[in-house]
């Protein structure tokens with residue numbers, strides 16, 4: 001089973017829990033940071049379009065890809081329902097390819113941390129670099145180590161449109177302090193009139209990064225002008241209680 005698969009139940013839960021337009025401060029932040037962007041924008045791991053669809057609606061020239069067909073289908077439905085022209089493909093961080101370059105690449109929601117091997121992560125940063133136009137910017141959110149290591153919460157549940165119940169139980173099965181990874185068994189269950197009708201096990205793996213470490217990784221990939229911001233306050237140095245850290249870096253102009 002592939003890690004971080006975002007299968008049918010996982011995608012359904014994501015779409016119920018974080019529907020299009022739901023912001024954690026990130027939608028407004030990315031909108032502001034992209035305001036002066038001239039040229040196409042790419043959102044890798046676009047998911048259900050939580051951020052992508054509002055940006056597209058506001059006239060940003062944005063396209064996206066995701067490794068999960070189920071997630072992409074939610075995004076496609078949302079776009080079609082709004083008559084939005086859509087450019088979405090089924091691709092992965094590790095292999096994505098375009099025959100054009102982008103003015104910006106954005107990765108909200110800590111999705112970059114789904115790449116848990118540091119060599120693979122370095123190669124993906126280089127791939128982002130190669131797909132940016134000179135002067136283009138990469139903007140990436142990372143969850144701080146504290147939130148990745150926090151103990152899993154209680155079982156969560158959502159009611160579907162048909163009145164069925166979806167539940168998620170998160171069992172942390174491994175924390176590897178050397179590799180800086182956690183592995184959780186996310187167990188999704190779909191209940192109809194009290195009977196369990198479907199289950200799905202997601203092997204959910206995340207990697208945490210130190211701020212200095214990630215800054216260096218960006219520089220090794222060729223990026224310059226790395227800015228680090230806490231809690232979506234641009235250029236405000238992160239503080240230990242911040243819930244999100246955003247990196248912005250530029251491909252040199254020449």
Ligand SMILES: C[S@@+](CC[C@H](N)C(=O)[O-])C[C@H]1O[C@@H](n2cnc3c(N)ncnc32)[C@H](O)[C@@H]1O
Pocket residue numbers: 004005006018044045046047048049050051065066067068071091092093094108109110111114
């Ligand atoms: C936390 S969701 C983020 C969705 C959206 N960007 C947002 O901000 O709400 C993470 C997404 O990463 C995708 N994903 C996981 N592994 C991936 C990979 N190797 N390549 C591309 N996408 C991947 C998942 O399918 C999922 O849609």
